[in-house]
Amino acid sequence: MNDTRKTFCLFLLAALTAASVVPARSQRRTGPPREPKLEELPRRPVDTIATSDPETRVIIYSNNTWEYYRPTLERQWGELPVYRNNWDTASVFSYRSIELGDLPAVIELKLIDSLDQFCCPVQGKVLSKYGPRRRRSHNGVDIPLKTGEPVRTAFDGKVRYARYNTGGFGYLVIVRHANGLETWHAHLSKLNVEVGDYVKTGQVIGYIGSTGRAYGPHLHFEVRYCDQAFDPEFLFDFEKGMLRYQIFALEHSYFNIQSRASELLEEDDPEQDIANMLLAGADDSTAIRAAQPKSAAASGGPVYHIVKKGDILGRIAPRYGTTIARICQLNGIDRNSTLRLGQRLRVK
Numbered sequence: 001m002n003d004t005r006k007t008f009c010l011f012l013l014a015a016l017t018a019a020s021v022v023p024a025r026s027q028r029r030t031g032p033p034r035e036p037k038l039e040e041l042p043r044r045p046v047d048t049i050a051t052s053d054p055e056t057r058v059i060i061y062s063n064n065t066w067e068y069y070r071p072t073l074e075r076q077w078g079e080l081p082v083y084r085n086n087w088d089t090a091s092v093f094s095y096r097s098i099e100l101g102d103l104p105a106v107i108e109l110k111l112i113d114s115l116d117q118f119c120c121p122v123q124g125k126v127l128s129k130y131g132p133r134r135r136r137s138h139n140g141v142d143i144p145l146k147t148g149e150p151v152r153t154a155f156d157g158k159v160r161y162a163r164y165n166t167g168g169f170g171y172l173v174i175v176r177h178a179n180g181l182e183t184w185h186a187h188l189s190k191l192n193v194e195v196g197d198y199v200k201t202g203q204v205i206g207y208i209g210s211t212g213r214a215y216g217p218h219l220h221f222e223v224r225y226c227d228q229a230f231d232p233e234f235l236f237d238f239e240k241g242m243l244r245y246q247i248f249a250l251e252h253s254y255f256n257i258q259s260r261a262s263e264l265l266e267e268d269d270p271e272q273d274i275a276n277m278l279l280a281g282a283d284d285s286t287a288i289r290a291a292q293p294k295s296a297a298a299s300g301g302p303v304y305h306i307v308k309k310g311d312i313l314g315r316i317a318p319r320y321g322t323t324i325a326r327i328c329q330l331n332g333i334d335r336n337s338t339l340r341l342g343q344r345l346r347v348k
């Protein structure tokens with residue numbers, strides 16, 4: 001093939017290729033327009049709506065999405081009463097004026113939302129559970145890990161205690177969170193925070209060790225409310241590294257050392273369990289508490305609400321950051337339907 005023919009052939013090939021590409025392109029252009037996805041639409045804030053929490057607003061965007069908005073959060077953290085009142089940095093206990101009997105029957109703990117996220121402090125198998133242990137109580141869980149592995153804060157908060165504790169905890173970090181919950185991390189080999197530090201979810205606060213009364217490197221982890229401990233496994237699945245609830249109803253009875261999550265969360269059919277417990281003479285709140293869904297919040301799976309006395313859709317919907325219309329749609333009911341006590345409503 002001489003050079004002229006070669007050039008001609010290449011030209012022909014190029015022309016044919018171009019010809020075959022152009023119609024396809026123009027065809028694509030004239031075809032039906034693809035429906036844009038919600039998240040691809042331009043997003044600008046169009047409105048904010050007040051919520052029951054004066055610090056929090058819901059911000060509505062032009063593409064029909066929304067999220068929580070706390071304009072003053074960062075600025076006012078230091079001024080939140082929870083980070084000022086009953087604030088003792090020298091002792092592990094700091095609510096001396098509040099007795100167990102002073103606490104309400106149910107404390108509603110908001111754990112996460114679109115602004116406040118969760119990170120499991122460590123991930124691993126619980127070797128020693130919360131509960132009675134010989135003559136004393138084991139007020140937390142023990143998770144064996146290697147010395148030097150990082151320990152993270154589960155939620156945003158402020159460090160209330162960070163020092164060596166001679167009572168057996170060894171190096172101990174206590175973080176207080178905005179909802180009043182405190183998380184205790186004991187036997188650390190090294191601290192990574194100081195008293196008064198504000199910490200963000202997932203921040204490393206210290207490292208695994210075996211300081212204090214410890215039989216080997218492990219994390220002794222406690223959750224406390226007003227100094228009172230309850231089983232951390234109510235809130236966290238340490239093995240999966242997951243949070244069990246977005247909002248947790250902390251019952252007064254959970255502060256009993258015999259109230260172990262592993263025994264109270266073992267059920268698969270919440271409705272049947274409520275029925276059984278009511279038949280067995282348990283009061284409503286005990287039955288409802290036991291029927292809280294497992295792992296729903298963190299897994300993104302369906303979330304259920306068990307109807308309590310006085311519940312109306314208008315109050316349930318904002319609590320879960322959803323709408324009456326959406327709850328009606330999920331449950332095939334209309335907004336005027338009468339809610340039954342103990343009825344399980346899907347809210348997400």
Ligand SMILES: [Zn+2]
Nearest residue numbers: 140141142220
């Ligand atoms: Zn322990």
